[in-house]
Amino acid sequence: MTDPREKTPGRGTVDPATPVYPIGVAARLLNVHPRTLRIYEAEGLVRPRYAGARRLFSQNDIDWIACLRSMIHDEGISIPGLKKLLALVPCWAVADCPPEIHRNCRARVDLSPERCRSCRRGEEEEDRRDGLPCRS
Numbered sequence: 001m002t003d004p005r006e007k008t009p010g011r012g013t014v015d016p017a018t019p020v021y022p023i024g025v026a027a028r029l030l031n032v033h034p035r036t037l038r039i040y041e042a043e044g045l046v047r048p049r050y051a052g053a054r055r056l057f058s059q060n061d062i063d064w065i066a067c068l069r070s071m072i073h074d075e076g077i078s079i080p081g082l083k084k085l086l087a088l089v090p091c092w093a094v095a096d097c098p099p100e101i102h103r104n105c106r107a108r109v110d111l112s113p114e115r116c117r118s119c120r121r122g123e124e125e126e127d128r129r130d131g132l133p134c135r136s
Ligand code: SF4
Pocket: 003, 004, 005, 063, 064, 067, 091, 092, 095, 097, 101, 102, 103, 105, 106, 107, 108, 109
């Protein structure tokens, strides 16, 4: 697997967990229509932060969405299929992402039941510090 995050511009300038990109900028960075990002959000596949009514995406969100699009378009996984898979296993298992990439990836997404149990034990702050999206 090539690292889809390599395709995303803007990396390395701000804390990757900080939500800084309005939807129009995020869409331009990913070369998609803003509607696509709203669909991913509605499907629960990405969770931007809100400043009032404005969605803001972090670099981790951008990197994650690049991976998401690779799974959808390169691997041919449907959005419903992806949602089911991500409820069972972490993103690196779905994307066949090698350990040398996923171990240090701050955009990684793990919504598996064990991860959700960790959140319920009160580790949400840790998740946010790591920039890990958690939709439990
Ligand atoms: S760990 Fe997940 S988000 Fe990170 S590169 Fe691998 S598949 Fe993508």
